[in-house]
Amino acid sequence: MESKLKNIRILRLNDVCETTGLSRSQTYRLEADGRFPRRIKLGVSASGWIESEVQSWVAERIAASRGVGVAA
Incomplete structure (x- = not known):
């Protein structure tokens, strides 16, 4: 679990x-x-917000505006 926490940015x-x-x-x-x-x-x-969740939200908005699915 500790290794996962090292990559989390708030x-x-x-x-x-x-x-x-x-x-x-x-x-x-x-x-x-x-x-x-x-x-x-x-x-x-x-x-604060978890950076990866905010980035995923932005990616979803980009995909929605382009009319395509969200890339992983």
Whole structure:
């Protein structure tokens, strides 16, 4: 399990906005609607998103806009 954790990167909100092109409010709205990956709690007042989940979401959006299936 430890080797899997070494490859996990957590993105904070600014990183998510930069990666996706979404605004803060759009990110939270899509998450609340179940259309964006859920964030994880990092501490009392800190949270973040798993980078691979955000990247998969972006890949799905690209595939949907191109009318093709998502590549693995």
